[in-house]
Amino acid sequence: MIRITALGDDTTAWDAFVHAHPQATFCHLAAWRRVIEAAFAHRTHYVLAEQDGAVVGVLPLVHVKTRLFGNTLVSNPFCVYGGPLAVDADVVRALADHAGALRAKLDATACEFRFLHAPEEGGLDETWQERGALYNTFRRAIAGDQEGNLKSIPRKQRAVVRKAIERGLSVVVDRNVDVLHGIYAESVRNLGTPVFARRYFRILAEAFGEAMDVVTVSDAGKPVASVMNFYFRDEVLPYYGGGLPAARACFANDMMYWETMKRAGARGYRVFDFGRSKSGTGAFSFKKNWGFAPLPLPYRVQVAEGEAMPEVNPLNPKYRLMIAAWKRLPLPVANLIGPILVRGVG
Numbered sequence: 001m002i003r004i005t006a007l008g009d010d011t012t013a014w015d016a017f018v019h020a021h022p023q024a025t026f027c028h029l030a031a032w033r034r035v036i037e038a039a040f041a042h043r044t045h046y047v048l049a050e051q052d053g054a055v056v057g058v059l060p061l062v063h064v065k066t067r068l069f070g071n072t073l074v075s076n077p078f079c080v081y082g083g084p085l086a087v088d089a090d091v092v093r094a095l096a097d098h099a100g101a102l103r104a105k106l107d108a109t110a111c112e113f114r115f116l117h118a119p120e121e122g123g124l125d126e127t128w129q130e131r132g133a134l135y136n137t138f139r140r141a142i143a144g145d146q147e148g149n150l151k152s153i154p155r156k157q158r159a160v161v162r163k164a165i166e167r168g169l170s171v172v173v174d175r176n177v178d179v180l181h182g183i184y185a186e187s188v189r190n191l192g193t194p195v196f197a198r199r200y201f202r203i204l205a206e207a208f209g210e211a212m213d214v215v216t217v218s219d220a221g222k223p224v225a226s227v228m229n230f231y232f233r234d235e236v237l238p239y240y241g242g243g244l245p246a247a248r249a250c251f252a253n254d255m256m257y258w259e260t261m262k263r264a265g266a267r268g269y270r271v272f273d274f275g276r277s278k279s280g281t282g283a284f285s286f287k288k289n290w291g292f293a294p295l296p297l298p299y300r301v302q303v304a305e306g307e308a309m310p311e312v313n314p315l316n317p318k319y320r321l322m323i324a325a326w327k328r329l330p331l332p333v334a335n336l337i338g339p340i341l342v343r344g345v346g
Contacts, residue, residue, distance in 0.1 A: 002056065002094040007033065007046040014048060017055045018085065019233065023117045026232035027079035028060060031207040036062055036078060039200040040343040045073070045102060049091045057086030059095040063106055066344030072310055073103050073111040077346030080137065080276040083113035083300070084123070092123030100127065100302055109307040118298040128300040129309070136294035138274035138287040142236075142265045149265050157289045161258045164251035170218045171259045177201035180214050180226040180240070187242025189334040192323030197339035201228065201240070215260050217252040225252035229260055235271040236264035257290070 007014055011030035018024045033044045042062050049057030060082055065071040076082030084095035096113075103111040113119070113128070116137065143149050150158060181198045188195050205212055208230060216226040227241030238260050243253045261272055274292050277283040288294065303309055326334065 001051070002091055003050045004047050004094060004098045005050060007048055007058075013055050014046075014058055017058055021085055021087075024085055025081040025116050026230050026235070026237055027076050027081040027114070028058060028085050029232070030060075032060060032076055032079060035200075035203050035207045036346075039197070039203050040078070040346070042077070042343070042346075047095070047098060049086060049095055051091075056088075057084060057091040057095050059084045059099065061099055061102070061111075062346075063108065064344065064346055065108075068341065069344030070310060071106070071108045073099060073106065073108050074346060075099070075111075075113050079114065080135075080297075081114050081116040083115040083119065086120075086123070089120040089122040092120055093125070096124050096128065096302075103302065103304065107304075109304050110310050111302045112310070113300045115298045115300060119300065124300060127302050129303065131297075131299040131301050131309070133279060133296045135276045135278060135297045135299065136284065137276045137297055138290075138292035138294060139271060140292055141270055142261055142272045144265050144268065144270075146262050146266070149261055152291060154289065154291045157254075157291070160251055160254050164255035164258065167219075167250055167255075169250065169252060169255050170221075171255065172216045172218070173213055173259075173263065174216070175205055175212065176214055176216065177205050177228065179216055179223050180228055183216075183223060183226045183244055184240055184242040185335050185338075186244055186331055189329065189331055189338075190245070190327060192326040194326070194338035194342040194345065195335055196240075196342055200339070204228070215256055215263075217247075217256045217259070219246065219250040219252055222246075224250065225256045227256050227260060229264075231264075231269065234269055235273050236260065236269045237273040237275065239275065 014030045018028045033046050036042055037044055042064055045061040047059050048055055060076045062074055062077045064074050064077050084092045086092045086095060099111050153161060181201050185195045211231045214226060214228050216223050218224060224247040225243035227238045230237040230239050238257060247253050274287045276297060277287060301309055
């Protein structure tokens, strides 16, 4: 029998299973539970599947319920990946059935599994629909030497990176989330997106410790681009990053990602995960210019009877006016209101 139990205070067995599973992601780690609870006050429902006394599956599930953006279960919100992680299709089915029953109990309109890898054949029944090609991720191998990584970048983008190097930009690698947040807040406001609270970045830094750092690029002494990176097994994941308007002219954004790639390769990391982007966006094109091929993300969604597929994303036409108005907000106002709104768009 497969037994589904709630994750308790001891997360050792959970993380041991995650680190050993070949399809696990950074987003499956148990630390995300306390991050989401502390930063957003959402109720988490992390569960383990056990069989014959051994952990055979995990599911990081969160109830995201707000007045503006609806009532859903997500695995895993504020993360690009998630979904059931299991030893076989039978365990995937048990975890999915548990999630479906919980969705009905909570009267949630939908449950979303954010898979990186397509679920095993037979693991999900016909009630789990494919979301479609909205999101792509960008992942590829990196080398241990600087020249090898530079050569792996397409010629035109490599020329931009060389210009950034020649400009003499200064780079600092530390854990200063306050500098990062100041740059990130202005960057996402300019894109029409609500910003996370500074406190969220501090919670992430505390939760992931040495598995997180911040790369900040300065031009003439002024920080203009910064990114928070996570490290998992042999992967580096630039996660939250942004640049001021001045960053484009001095190639600081390109320098930021080049330094992250170069440094990670030298430290023994062999996969660069550029994260997800929506098809047709500037970020999508930027990552392709770096030589990363888009990989459609096989998200699956179970929708309650009579409900529509949830579409809480900037490409939804219903948010077009909101996005346009947000871009014009004074930065202090956007920073005040943003953290209230963003807890519902995980």
